[in-house]
Amino acid sequence: MPEKSKLVIGTRNSKLALVQAERVSKELSNIHPNIKFPWQDVSVRGDVDKTSPFLKFSGPSDAAKNIWTEEMESKLCSGELDLLVHCLKDMPTNLPDGCILGAIVHREDPTDALVVKNGVSYKSLAELPAGSVIGTSSTRRKALLKYKYPQLVVQECRGNLDTRLRKLDDPEGPFTAIIVATAGLNRINLSHRITKSLPASEFPYAIGQGALGIEIRADDESSMGVIRSIEDLPTRWICLAERSLLGTLQGGCSSPVAVNSVVESLSSEGLSLRLEGIIIHPYGSSQVSSTAVSTITSDADAEMLGKTLATQLEENGGQILLDEIRALQYGEMKSD
Structure with missing residues (x-):
């Protein structure tokens, strides 16, 4: 051709x-x-x-x-x-x-980043006083915050990065901090606004993020x-594994499914990947997690790793949790 x-x-x-x-x-x-x-x-x-x-x-x-x-x-x-x-x-x-x-x-770096309001001295989520308002548009981030930091208040914060930063820094605005993708800030030369990159082991990121x-x-x-x-072939395989996990679980943009992909080794023989997955209830009331490890030498291997982890999550209580999430979402849609 x-x-x-x-x-x-x-x-x-x-x-x-x-x-x-x-x-x-x-x-x-x-x-x-x-x-x-x-x-x-x-x-x-x-x-x-x-x-x-x-x-x-x-x-x-x-x-x-x-x-x-x-x-x-x-x-x-x-x-x-x-x-x-x-x-x-x-x-x-x-x-x-x-x-x-x-x-x-x-x-880029797939993690999430905490960004605090200009003039605010807090350096981590744990330091924020109870009642502090955190802005995010992500259902996953909202669920993780409610699960791990129930003392904080989570509010919707939509718009592109510049818009969200303006909302954050508005002296009359409600937000003490927002959570956004580290990669986005890096790509538009705003990495100086990152207060703290949230470790993926504690705050797992979105499928394919970065x-x-x-x-x-x-x-x-x-x-x-x-x-x-x-x-880049390793990047392709890592992301295909993550997307296979999500696709098998049939989790959407509004389903709180998160991941942490860890490369254990990379050689001419393949990529050894540890895939950690988590499903969180949108209200932060419960979560299910699991881990699968495999050596990947092809797209098919990568996709099989994602499917394996999805099955483990479903068998560990994830299927029940996903059913609850779908029922909740259906109720939200009916009430619109």
Whole structure:
């Protein structure tokens, strides 16, 4: 198949998304100088509705994440766009017919970061006085905070990173601190705002957090060859294992499923990966956790590790907990 002269990249129109698209474009251009990689921003539903909590978008699978991808995927399928650059954590594990996850690239620090209001001296969640208000839009973060720090008050805080930081620093605003992805702050040169990176062993992160996913049309073999040139194989396997865990559990954007992936060794013989998973009740009333370890030498190995951990979680009480979460989400949807 002949090489194309131009591949148009689609991205959300936030500052972070544009920085990520530009990075992918530049790296692809360095390797493929005969191809142009312009990018086009697209307004998506998740950015338009900045007030509704994520439980509003919940469903029986991870289709909730379509609020970040659906409009771009429509343009991808029509041929208007050729590549979509997403934060991997925002990508559904089940993509629309005709679309595939072509490559996984550039995983930054996957942890969450505590950011306190300007002028506030507290350095950790444990130091915050009872009643302090923590802002986050993530159901996972809300659940972890309620489970581990029930003395704190958790409130919805939507918007891009700049918007959330403005809400945090507003002298009249309610927030003492917010929790956001470390990777996002690093990518837009705001790492100086990180008060404390939250250890993944204590505050596990979202599936795929910190990595970028490149989505393409399933029949576009030419683009597949181009984007795979910038992919790091261990990163791909780690993220595929995490996504397999989530997909098997059928946890969505609003399902409090968290993970900690630990590389125990990496050699020519493969990747030894310890995958730690946790399901938390949205109210912080209970949680189920488990760990699985495997040596990975292929995509299939990675996906099997995720499925194995999902089965362990379900057998350890996770299935009952997931059923409770789905019933809660269904009740929320009925009341809207």
